[in-house]
Each structure stands twice: as C-alpha cells, then as structure tokens.
Amino acid sequence: MHETAAAPPLISIRNLSKRFETPRGTVHAVRDVSFDIPRGSITGLVGESGSGKTTLGRALLRLIEPSDGQTFFDGIDLNTLGAGAMRAMRRRMQIIFQDPVSSLNPRMRVHEIIGEGLRAHGLGDRRKRRDMVAGLLAEVGLQPDHMSRYPHEFSGGQRQRIGIARALALEPEFIVADESVSALDVSIQAQVLNLLLEIRDKRNLTMLFIAHDLSVVEYLCDKIVVMYLGRAVEIGDAGPVYRAPAHPYTRALLSAIPIPDPERQANREILAGDIPSPLSPPSGCVFRTRCAHALETCARGEPGAHAVSANHTAFCKRIEELA
Template structure:
C-alpha cells in the first residue's frame, strides 16, 4: 500500500487570549481542535463549514505558515513542523497556497511577470534569462495571454487575478496545493471557469488539493472526498457521493439542505439551525454542536462523541449518527 502524500494526526492550533495589566494568558481560542486525516497523491479533499470553523487556519497550519500547538503534519513521510528553516525552505516549492483574495495577495507595484516569477528567482530554480519564457508558458496554461506578463494587477478582472494566483502557485511545479476559498469572491460564471481550470490542471499535472470552501456545491464538482468542520473539529468525512447521498451528522444535513435547487418545481426541505456558533474560546461541553442540534440528548451535553468509521471511509463524530 502506498504511503499517503499528506498525513495530519491530532492537529491542534490554539491562539492565546491575553488580559490583565501583565497581559498574562487567560485562555485560548481553539481554532483547530484535534483534526486527523490523510490525503493521497492526485486526490482532492474538500474542507467545508461555516465561517470561523477553522478551515483556513487548518490549511495554514498544515503548510506551517502558522506553528502548531499539538499534533503532527507529515508531507511525504517528513514531519514539516520538525524541519529547520533551511529544510522547510527547500520543501516549500512542493507545497503552495492559492489565496482567497487574489487582489490583496498581489503587489500592485510590480507587474504580473515579476509577481509570478519572483519565487523561481528566490529559490534559484531557473536562470534570469529563462524566467520570462517560463512565466509566459504558465500564463498560457492558466488561460491568460503571454502579453499579460507586463501588466499590473489593477488591469485585470477578478477571475483573471485568480488565474494569476493559480499561475504563481503552479510555476513552482508543486505536488500539493491548498486552495483557500479561491472562488468565493468571484461571480458564479467565473467560479465555474476557475473550478474547471483547477480540475484540468489536476488531471494534467496529477496535483493534490486541499480545497477550502464554505460552499458544498462548489466542492462537489472538484473533490473526491469532503470533510465537514464545526468549531475547530472534524464532524464528518466521506467520499463525495457517499456524503451527498447519506450524510450521517445533523450539521452536514443542514449544510446540504442549504444548497439551492435549480428546479423551481422541486421543493427542498431546508434545515434552519437555531442560534449562533459558540465561541471557539469557550466551546460547549460534550458535543460542540449540541447547542444548535435539533436532535441533541443529555449524553450530547456531557460526553464528547468519538470520531469513528461508520462505513467504508465514512467517518463521523455523533452519538446518534444516522439515527435521525
């Protein structure tokens, strides 16, 4: 059996809360709270959930843009959080990030050619006279024209800027890409173009994606498996078809019910969750979802449900999984 490209085991990322005159640590925001999963080469895993559930923090901690609190992140068998700065820098080209906001992630003072090619120069991967040819090649792959190389970010539309962001990640010839809400700021028609582009690139280059989104209908088109997060924890993970056909967690059911149905003659039953998401600085006891769950019982308030495999590759954390 081949080793997974990425192994995440019991990953935690807590941010300290400081207070008082001495600015002592008085608590922690549990942004990522004990997450475990693996990702195989060429696979696309979708990570979904409401805003503030810890999706983006998970992605950034995996890439070691944030330091972990606990747990391990292994990329091709190497623990990323145990590497020295020099060793991590050598590993960086193989792991790239596509940002949510393509405009703020681009320097308005430098042209697109420089923005895309600067990492190649920084890592010494090509000589200076080869850079323009490499940048033009990657622009064409991402659906942009070679003459765009000398233009500046403000001269492009939102969709074009996102293509530039993808080109900047791809030029390093990575194996693994974390795409952090890459289409959330785009029009629906442009979203489809970017999703199709990512899908084509995955096929051509055998890329592995961690695709972060709050929209299940978006990840449905790109991802092989989908993980659902709530308040820093993974509550369900399953192959795409299995999750859509047989969700076992009430939170997953509520998210699926919110997907718009394009047929006006067909009525879907919307599950509206009551109340607000609790604070990750003070999560509820027992199951974190029990304060909003319409099926919660006494055990849910007292005991944390085990995250266990209920069917083949279908994991869920719920005391009454599939019983409602």
C-alpha cells in the first residue's frame, strides 16, 4: 500500500445504493455498499456480470445519480454538490471506459478527443493544449504525430491508451477504470496494466479498477471488494483475500482462475445455477440459492459484517455462526 496507516482515505463510500424503476418493478442494482479507497492505492471491484460493479463506479462519480448513501471525496460529500460545484470537482475524478472503440468519437481526431476536457474547463490556449496532448500521448506510449489521426486508424490497445490519455488530461487525483483491459488481447492487457501501474506511481493516482478477471486484479490491486447481486460480500487487502478467502462466493471465483500448469489439478468450486434476477433477489443472503454451505438461517435476514482479520471483512452467516 502507498498510504500511511494514519492517512485518511481519498474515497469513502457509505451505504451507497442505486435503484432503477422498470415496467416490471424496481431493480436494486447496488444496495447498501460501504468501503474506503486509500490514497495512492488501486482497489479492485470484482464479480460476475450483473453484480453491479459498473453501476457502482458510475454512481460514485455521479455519472448516474445514486438513490441513497454518501460518497466522500477528500472529505467532501459529492452527493450534496450542485451542478457548478460538481463540474469543478470532475477535474479531480475521471473514468476510463471499457470499450476502446465506442468510447472514442470516430468523427474527432485524437488531439480533439484528448483535448476536449481541457477546452471544456478553459485550460490553455490552442497551442498550449496541443503541447499538452503531445505530452500525454508520449506518456501513454504513443507518438505525438498520432494526434492528427482518427480512432479507426489505431489498434484496440492503442485506442485504450488514447482513452487513458484523455482521462489524465485534467490531472485527476482519482480514476475509475471500468473493465479497461477486458476487450484487449492478453499480451496487450499486460502492457496496459503495466502502464496503469507506472502512471499510478508517477502521478500518485488513486484508482478503482473494475474487472471480472481475478488474476488481473491480483496483479494490479492493493485491496479487493467482491460484489454479488448488488451487494459487497467480501472486502479486504488483496493478500489476505487471495490467500484465505472467507466468503463461499469469493472462493468459487478464485478457484476459477486458470492454472498455467497442465500437471496441477485445479480444485474447482462450481456454482450451481445462474445469478438470480435483481428484480426478485432471494430473501436473506442473496447468495444462498447458489451456496453449497447455506444454512437455514441464511434465508432470514441479511448477513452482517464479520471481521476475518485486520483489514478483511466478509458478509456471511456461516462465518458468523462458526466463528
């Protein structure tokens, strides 16, 4: 970790929830999630598709408005800010989107894409902005003369580097990376991950890295938040979570990581069925319908937080009763 123990976290999420109203009913995409993101660290947010990871990341930045809860950025409750104050705050928070194709405007040249935020916030004149864009391209491993090209002239990995340069343009303190390597080839993934680590160290950035690939998260992240059906089920420093996962869902996710050794037998924990519909989640523990260790009490009331060890918490009634 890059922060001292006494340093307050840059981001504090408290009881954050997001509901969507649909013709079929209310969808609780994120429900009562709380965790901190330490300064200078990378926190991984993991879970299956439909677990609420992207919704939480966007609600944190107020790209979509949260339904309940609080998000503190450097002690400021973002959910209380008006439009003007929030616009100024956006210089300190940025996002790298998942798809490096659809997230870049095909009708804009690279210098326009990266410089759009600079223009919107009135930073520098035209010449100064082009110099800044050239510097950003060099920082992410591209050539300054690339700024006159269009997105379709680049590979997928190069497009994602452009997206990273755009996110860095306003010199933010915090970045949400939403599945930012999932659309890339494995060899390109490694290059982009190393680039993110270099940028974090150089700029002392704080990141929320959203992913479903736990091997990538293990390599990159200092802290892990595991989500299932809109709820956080395990939170902790990466080392303890990977060495001794406490929640059955986390153990199943970790057991699915491929082992690059044909002579080693993987000990898989296969989950039964599919993730339930968020329109009608199970009562009590939302994971109980797929859990091989479910108890009768799991259907009655949501599980509370159980401290597994220092900086490691799991939300599981089985842990509570066996502790």
